[in-house]
Amino acid sequence: MSIYDHFRKEERVFVDQILKWKEEASERYSVKLTDFLDEREQFILQNIIGHQDEVKVKFFGGTESAERKRAIIYREFMEPNEEDFELSYYEIHYESKFHSLSHRDVLGSMMSLGMKRTKFGDILNNEDRIQIILMKEIESFVEINFNSIRNAPIKLEKINSFQLMEIKDNWTQLSGTVSSLRIDSLISEFYNLSRQKAQMLVKAGLVKVNQKIIDSTSFQCAEGDVFSVRGFGRSKLLSIDGKSKKEKWRIIYGTQK
Structure with missing residues (x-):
């Protein structure tokens, strides 16, 4: 049975990419840091690489309960830490007395800037507080261009990981x-x-x-x-x-x- 038989046809490109990452880590000792992966992609990656002896994979998305996470594929003698995932964290400030913003509003506004969904992780929304998790490589672009959500002006405050809200898993x-x-x-x-x-x-x-x-x-x-x-x-x-x-x-x- 081929490895492809375990996955959808449209997932074959991603499977091929994982196999390439695995080979590079095994033969060239390279380390691969991925973009943000959704839960299905994490599942595929874990199943292909997660049980290897010499090639390992570790996921992190900013918080323990994060749904979207980056992955590091590495050799067994390396142990990635939080800094290796190259994440940036921001709190979004806005006039909550005059505006009510939802997760969908934030997502839509960020996508409208031309950002791919793979470049940012979870959007944490708890009552009037909103926080976003990004790849470090796009933080300057976001700081310059992300200044409103719908018709609400916003200000971004860069924060540390320990300031992130831990949204309870209410599944x-x-x-x-x-x-x-x-x-x-x-x-x-x-x-x-x-x-x-x-x-x-x-x-x-x-x-x-x-x-x-x-x-x-x-x-x-x-x-x-x-x-x-x-x-x-x-x-x-x-x-x-x-x-x-x-x-x-x-x-x-x-x-x-």
């Missing part, structure tokens, strides 16, 4: 069975919806998997996928635990309102 973990790993079947299970309603949401472009809009109801999901359904919240496919006697897939998943 509710559940288990269930589904007839298939198609996206419509999973959305139906996650949010207690009819299969028809789930299909309507997908076809309307209201469902994202790993930050990408999926509009095909036959899309096959995999462990580590994170789902966002407009109006229903977020969910995560934590594990696929084989089939039941009735030939249904046993799954463990998390939901978040």
